[in-house]
Amino acid sequence: MPRSQAALRARTARRRTLRIAVAALTAGVALTLTACGSRDGADALQTRRAKPVTPMSRNATPMTDDGIDGAARTPRGQAACDTARVRIAAKPLTRPVNHLLLEATNTSGAPCTLYAAPFLKFGPVRAPLATLRDSKPRAVVTLAPGASGYAAVRTSSADGSGRHGRRATTLRVGLAGRDGSGTVGGAAKVPLPGGAVYLDDGAWVTYWQPNPDNATRW
Numbered sequence: 215m216p217r218s219q220a221a222l223r224a225r226t227a228r229r230r231t232l233r234i235a236v237a238a239l240t241a242g243v244a245l246t247l248t249a250c251g252s253r254d255g256a257d258a259l260q261t262r263r264a265k266p267v268t269p270m271s272r273n274a275t276p277m278t279d280d281g282i283d284g285a286a287r288t289p290r291g292q293a294a295c296d297t298a299r300v301r302i303a304a305k306p307l308t309r310p311v312n313h314l315l316l317e318a319t320n321t322s323g324a325p326c327t328l329y330a331a332p333f334l335k336f337g338p339v340r341a342p343l344a345t346l347r348d349s350k351p352r353a354v355v356t357l358a359p360g361a362s363g364y365a366a367v368r369t370s371s372a373d374g375s376g377r378h379g380r381r382a383t384t385l386r387v388g389l390a391g392r393d394g395s396g397t398v399g400g401a402a403k404v405p406l407p408g409g410a411v412y413l414d415d416g417a418w419v420t421y422w423q424p425n426p427d428n429a430t431r432w
Contacts, residue, residue, distance in 0.1 A: 296399025
């Protein structure tokens with residue numbers, strides 16, 4: 215009997231130990247699942263609250279200083295004017311003195327846009343004439359078929375203060391592309407009134423304007 219009682223006590227103790235271990239293991243698993251569920255819930259909440267971010271494409275149109283992208287400035291598909299679709303003439307002016315008026319007329323059957331200022335080269339000089347920055351208009355000049363845009367050219371200082379005076383007998387005019395640089399369609403040879411013009415280092419050209427009055431106000 216003593217041996218039987220001892221064996222019974224031993225089996226009872228082992229069963230109790232096993233139950234305690236199982237209970238502890240169950241509690242641990244439950245705590246782990248609870249923690250994972252809380253973390254997953256937090257991650258899901260953060261995902262719902264996050265705003266989608268679209269990376270900028272390398273080909274995206276850069277923003278300009280006024281916040282308008284280059285593609286939005288003119289209607290889609292509208293081309294820059296070039297010398298193949300625009301006829302350019304140089305006309306004399308009595309007022310202001312020492313000025314010429316450039317007239318660019320759209321001879322094509324579709325609208326085109328005159329960007330920035332014309333590139334002018336008088337005679338053999340390689341560098342184009344300076345542009346009068348103060349003449350920059352609020353909007354580019356778009357020409358319907360048959361319409362004209364204008365730019366004024368001051369050939370020399372009215373008070374005679376200009377230096378390096380010279381006489382030029384030829385004029386080549388180039389038209390800017392959409393970004394305001396480069397020449398679209400090559401340069402056009404434009405006859406000068408009277409066949410020649412006197413220039414000094416006070417000469418400049420305005421940006422393209424929608425009418426002669428705007429062009430000659432400087």
